[in-house]
Amino acid sequence: MKQTISCEWKGEMAFESRLGNHTVRMDADAESGGSDSGVRPKPLLLTALAGCSGMDVAAMLSKMRQPLSFFNMQVDAETSEEHPKTYTRIELVYQFKKSDGLDESKVEKAVKLSQEKYCGVSAMLKEASDLSFRIEYLD
Known part of the structure; x- marks a missing residue:
């Protein structure tokens, strides 16, 4: 396409x-x-990463009938010192509320499927930088 x-x-x-x-x-x-x-163009790339993976995770959690009232994503990135200044490390943090009573194994499955199979932005950025992720449950 x-x-x-x-x-x-x-x-x-x-x-x-x-x-x-x-x-x-x-x-x-x-x-x-x-x-x-x-x-700025480079932070827009990080926004695309969060949006791509976030849409995957939201769709999968809905299909898994998980009660989602809050879902936030934070992207932390470090750039190289020399030009071209590229992202050398990116961490994607998926944040959910403990009070939603989510099945943590289903959340983990959805996030891993997004990162390992579905999110094309993640797949592209993994080729150029150290991309990691973690899940947080907030009070």
Whole structure:
């Protein structure tokens, strides 16, 4: 399957990309020549990782009939010192509420299936960086 996007320059360091019916604006901060009118491209990649895996996990937990009232993801990443500054380490943290009474083995299964089989963003990033994950249950 082929996918094509268009990314239009909007002046200075700003670009806008149309993705279906949505527009994503990217820009740099003033220090880098932009006006901070949009997100930075590399953190957007981390957002794509969280969204891709999060959608997998939410769908699987729903199919497993798990009572989900809270699901948050945090992505911590470290970049290289030299250019090109790439992500060298990425940790994906899946956060759930203890009070939901989730079956932890089902949560673990859903997360592992996402990371090992379904999430294409994870698969691509694993080729370029050390990608790890963990699950937290919050009070």
